[in-house]
Amino acid sequence: MKRIWMVLLCLALSACSNAAADPDAVTCADADAAADAAIQACTRLLESGKYDASGRVAWLSNRGLHRQKTGRFDEAAEDLSKAISLAPDDARLYLSRGATLGMAGQAEQALLDFERAIELDPQSGFGYMNRATAQEKLGRYAESAASYDTAIALIPDQWDAWDGRCWVRAIVGKDLDGALADCERALQLRPDAANTLNTRGFVLFRQGRFKDAIASYNESIQRDPKVASSYYVRGLARQASGEDGRDDIAKALSLEPAVEQRYAGYGINAAL
Secondary structure, three states: OOOOOOOOOOOOHHHOOOHHHOHHHHHHOOOOOOHHHHHHHHHHHHHHOOOOHHHHHHHHHHHHHHHHHOOOHHHHHHHHHHHHHHOOOOHHHHHHHHHHHHHOOOHHHHHHHHHHHHHHOOOOHHHHHHHHHHHHHOOOHHHHHHHHHHHHHHOOOOHHHHHHHHHHHHHHOOOHHHHHHHHHHHHHHOOOOHHHHHHHHHHHHHOOOHHHHHHHHHHHHHHOOOOHHHHHHHHHHHHHOOOOOHHHHHHHHHHOOOHHHHHHOOOOOOOO
């Protein structure tokens, strides 16, 4: 499974006097710009000395998020920390730095940023979503489900909030009917979501609906063939259905050697 950390690119041309006329500003604030070009543009803006604190916050945060896209998480977090020092009450900056830390595998530190983002903006649905993701990474499943409850109340049309709650409920193995309803709602909002098809397969597996689980994993693999857990649990579902699932399990282990251990932590074990 690939849990999603939500980030917000500031795109703050309006915060900076005459920024819209500066090609570097346009590139720096473009979420779809090539990352290296955008990083260079943001750097030139920061080195120009033309912009006040609000401008520097925009260029620092945007450079950080472009660096994040390239996997340069330490540099990205440093940029976002500098932006926070200039604008310590901007919830979006904590949200973005927390997502960066989460991507770097630092869930405890990320959680602190999400708590601060929510403190500054209690209506931040994305803040609650990211807090839920961090809590799930830390094995705090009941807290994660509660955070998803709030996120869904605030942003009910955000498909991955429903997907996330479905996943947490699937891990716990309780209220599987509720989990399945969450996945179905996520798929109504995003029919092509491989994540949700994977999660729905896990719910169906835990319900003992092995043929349905296989069908859901088939769809997930068709959309994203590189997710180890899709093969792993599909292999287990095939075994439970009287089929030979060894090829699927071998494929899963080749993609992610720790997948068997990870699912053992959820109470799921291969019987080879």
